[in-house]
Amino acid sequence: MLRRHFLSDLSRYAVLCAGAPNLWRLTTRPRLDGNPFTLGVASGDPTPNACVIWTRLAPDPFAPLGGMDGSRPVVDWDVAEDEGFSRIVQRGRYTCAPELGYSVHVDVQGLAPDRWYFYRFTLPAGSSPVGRLRTTPAEGARTPLDFAFISCQHYEQGLFTAFDHLAAEDLDLVAHLGDYIYEYAGADERVRRHHGFEVVSVDDYRARYAQYKLDPALQLAHQRCPWIVTWDDHEVDNNYAGLVGENSSESAEQMRQRRAAAYQAYWEHQPVRLPRAQSWADLDITRTANWGSLARFWVMDTRQYRSDQACGDGNDVVPCGEWNDPSRTMMGAAQERWLVDGLGASRADWQVLAQQVMMAPFDMRAGADTLLSMDQWSGYPVARDRLLGAIAERTRGRTIVLTGDIHASYVNDLHAGFDRPGRPIVAAEFVGTSMSSGGDGYDEYPSWAATRADNPFMKWHNARRGYVRCRVTPEEWRADYRVVPFVTRPGAPVTTATSWRVRRGMPGIEQL
Ligand SMILES: [Fe+2]
Structure with a gap:
C-alpha cells in the first residue's frame, strides 16, 4: 500500500504540474532516453479476421504527452503465429500523433478465424512486451x-x-x-x-x-x-x-x-x-x-x-x-x-x-x-x-x-x-x-x-x-x-x- 500512496501522490503532483510548464521543464527527465513502452500493450475488439492492437508511447508517463517531445515517430508492428516471431503474418508502420497522446491503434486485418497470434511494437529505442491476441x-x-x-x-x-x-x-x-x-x-x-x-x-x-x-x-x-x-x-x-x-x-x-x-x-x-x-x-x-x-x-x-x-x-x-x-x-x-x-x-x-x-x-x-x-x-x-x-x-x-x-x-x-x-x-x-x-x-x-x-x-x-x-x-x-x-x-x-x-x-x- 505504501507504493500505492506514493504513486497516488505522484499522480496528484503530475496533475498539479500539468498546469505549470516551467516546473515540468525543471523536473522531467530528458526526452525519449527511456523505455517508451512503459504502459504495456493490449488487444481488443476481435472479429474472425481482425483484431485491434494498442500501445501508447510514454517514456515519462506522468509528464504531459507522456514525456514525448511533439514529434511524430513511426512505430513498426508485427503479428506472428509464434512467440519467437519466426512466422510473421502481418506487419506495418504507424505514425504517432501528439494530438492523440501518442497512442497507437492498429486494426490488424487478414487473420485466420479462431486462432491465437502474438504481436509487438518496435522503435529504435527498443521493443514492447509481446502480447497475445485471438481471433x-x-x-x-x-x-x-x-x-x-x-x-x-x-x-x-x-x-x-x-x-x-x-x-x-x-x-x-x-x-x-x-x-x-x-x-x-x-x-x-x-x-x-x-x-x-x-x-x-x-x-x-x-x-x-x-x-x-x-x-x-x-x-x-x-x-x-x-x-x-x-x-x-x-x-x-x-x-x-x-x-x-x-x-x-x-x-x-x-x-x-x-x-x-x-x-x-x-x-x-x-x-x-x-x-x-x-x-x-x-x-x-x-x-x-x-x-x-x-x-x-x-x-x-x-x-x-x-x-x-x-x-x-x-x-x-x-x-x-x-x-x-x-x-x-x-x-x-x-x-x-x-x-x-x-x-x-x-x-x-x-x-x-x-x-x-x-x-x-x-x-x-x-x-x-x-x-x-x-x-x-x-x-x-x-x-x-x-x-x-x-x-x-x-x-x-x-x-x-x-x-x-x-x-x-x-x-x-x-x-x-x-x-x-x-x-x-x-x-x-x-x-x-x-x-x-x-x-x-x-x-x-x-x-x-x-x-x-x-x-x-x-x-x-x-x-x-x-x-x-x-x-x-x-x-x-x-x-x-x-x-x-x-x-x-x-x-x-x-x-x-x-x-x-x-x-x-x-x-x-x-x-x-
Ligand atoms: Fe465502481
Missing part, C-alpha cells in the same frame, strides 16, 4: 467460449491481485464493464468531497490512465488475450447523467468539455475499434462483438444518454418525484432501438448485454417500504420493464446480463417486468464485484440477510473482490465467482466462492 470463430461456428468479466479498479483502494489470477486462467476474452479509472484520488471518498481532487483536463485524465496502466498485473492481464471494454461513470465523473455532472455547480457546457477530455483519454488508452468522433464529447462506445454463432455481445452505454437520476443520486423510498415518468430513459432512444431491433434479428445462441448498472431492483429496506437505488435500472423502472418486455418477446431464455458498478456480487433472475410480482423469468443477471474498489470488502452486506424476503429474484450475494469466469456452450452458461479474501496487502489466493448455471431455453439460474 473469434467464424460465423456459424459454436466453439465454446471461456471469458471473464471485471469492473471497478480503484487504484488507491486495493491491489490488483485478482488480475494476476485472471492472467493465469485460460481465457479467450476479457470483458471490462467500466470504472477502469476513478476520477478522484485517494482511498477515502470523504477526501474527494472535502478537497476536490478531481481530474478534469485531457492531460489530467492521461496522467490518471498512466498511473493505472503502470500496474504490472493489469499489464499482464491485457497481454494475455483481447479485451472488450465499455465505460461506466468514473471514467468521467461519479454518477454523471448525460451532461449533468455530480456537482450541480458544473454547467452543461463545462460537462461537455470534461466529457470530451475524458472520452478522448479513454479512447487513447483502450484497444477499441471506434471511429474517432466528430466531437470527442459525443464518442459512441456502443457496438457488438460476436463469438461465432454462439454468443453476441451488446456493448452498452448507460451513462451518456440517460435522463438525470430521479430524486437525487442516492437511494430513495419509491414512488418519489419523477421516478416512474415514462419519458425517462436509461439508454436513449437510439441505443434502445439498436438493442431491441438487434435482439430480434440475431440468431446467436446467447445474447449478452455487457453493461454497467444492476437491472434487478434491489429493495434495500426490510418491510413495507421499498428503498431503491436511483442510479441503477431501479431508478428507471419504465425503461427497464420496456427492455425486459422486449427480451421476453425476442430472446427469452437465452439472454445474459453482465453488470458491474456496485463493488459486490449478485446473482439475479430477471423477470419480464418488475412492476408487479409473478411475471415469468426471461433472463439471468450476473453482477460482478470490483477488482479493488471498496478495499477488502465483506462476506456480505448487512442489508442482505434482512431483506431476503423482499427480493426473491436475488439468489446470491458476496462483497469480496475478484472477477467472474464464464464458460459458454450452446446448451449451458456457467459462471464461477472467483474471489480474493483481501486486497490491502499482497499475496491473496483466489477461490471459487460459488458456481451457477443457466440452461439455454430454461427459466431460472441454478446453483451448482
Whole structure:
C-alpha cells in the first residue's frame, strides 16, 4: 500500500504540474532516453479476421504527452503465429500523433478465424512486451467460449491481485464493464468531497490512465488475450447523467468539455475499434462483438444518454418525484432501438448485454417500504420493464446480463417486468464485484440477510473482490465467482466462492 500512496501522490503532483510548464521543464527527465513502452500493450475488439492492437508511447508517463517531445515517430508492428516471431503474418508502420497522446491503434486485418497470434511494437529505442491476441470463430461456428468479466479498479483502494489470477486462467476474452479509472484520488471518498481532487483536463485524465496502466498485473492481464471494454461513470465523473455532472455547480457546457477530455483519454488508452468522433464529447462506445454463432455481445452505454437520476443520486423510498415518468430513459432512444431491433434479428445462441448498472431492483429496506437505488435500472423502472418486455418477446431464455458498478456480487433472475410480482423469468443477471474498489470488502452486506424476503429474484450475494469466469456452450452458461479474501496487502489466493448455471431455453439460474 505504501507504493500505492506514493504513486497516488505522484499522480496528484503530475496533475498539479500539468498546469505549470516551467516546473515540468525543471523536473522531467530528458526526452525519449527511456523505455517508451512503459504502459504495456493490449488487444481488443476481435472479429474472425481482425483484431485491434494498442500501445501508447510514454517514456515519462506522468509528464504531459507522456514525456514525448511533439514529434511524430513511426512505430513498426508485427503479428506472428509464434512467440519467437519466426512466422510473421502481418506487419506495418504507424505514425504517432501528439494530438492523440501518442497512442497507437492498429486494426490488424487478414487473420485466420479462431486462432491465437502474438504481436509487438518496435522503435529504435527498443521493443514492447509481446502480447497475445485471438481471433473469434467464424460465423456459424459454436466453439465454446471461456471469458471473464471485471469492473471497478480503484487504484488507491486495493491491489490488483485478482488480475494476476485472471492472467493465469485460460481465457479467450476479457470483458471490462467500466470504472477502469476513478476520477478522484485517494482511498477515502470523504477526501474527494472535502478537497476536490478531481481530474478534469485531457492531460489530467492521461496522467490518471498512466498511473493505472503502470500496474504490472493489469499489464499482464491485457497481454494475455483481447479485451472488450465499455465505460461506466468514473471514467468521467461519479454518477454523471448525460451532461449533468455530480456537482450541480458544473454547467452543461463545462460537462461537455470534461466529457470530451475524458472520452478522448479513454479512447487513447483502450484497444477499441471506434471511429474517432466528430466531437470527442459525443464518442459512441456502443457496438457488438460476436463469438461465432454462439454468443453476441451488446456493448452498452448507460451513462451518456440517460435522463438525470430521479430524486437525487442516492437511494430513495419509491414512488418519489419523477421516478416512474415514462419519458425517462436509461439508454436513449437510439441505443434502445439498436438493442431491441438487434435482439430480434440475431440468431446467436446467447445474447449478452455487457453493461454497467444492476437491472434487478434491489429493495434495500426490510418491510413495507421499498428503498431503491436511483442510479441503477431501479431508478428507471419504465425503461427497464420496456427492455425486459422486449427480451421476453425476442430472446427469452437465452439472454445474459453482465453488470458491474456496485463493488459486490449478485446473482439475479430477471423477470419480464418488475412492476408487479409473478411475471415469468426471461433472463439471468450476473453482477460482478470490483477488482479493488471498496478495499477488502465483506462476506456480505448487512442489508442482505434482512431483506431476503423482499427480493426473491436475488439468489446470491458476496462483497469480496475478484472477477467472474464464464464458460459458454450452446446448451449451458456457467459462471464461477472467483474471489480474493483481501486486497490491502499482497499475496491473496483466489477461490471459487460459488458456481451457477443457466440452461439455454430454461427459466431460472441454478446453483451448482
Ligand atoms: Fe465502481
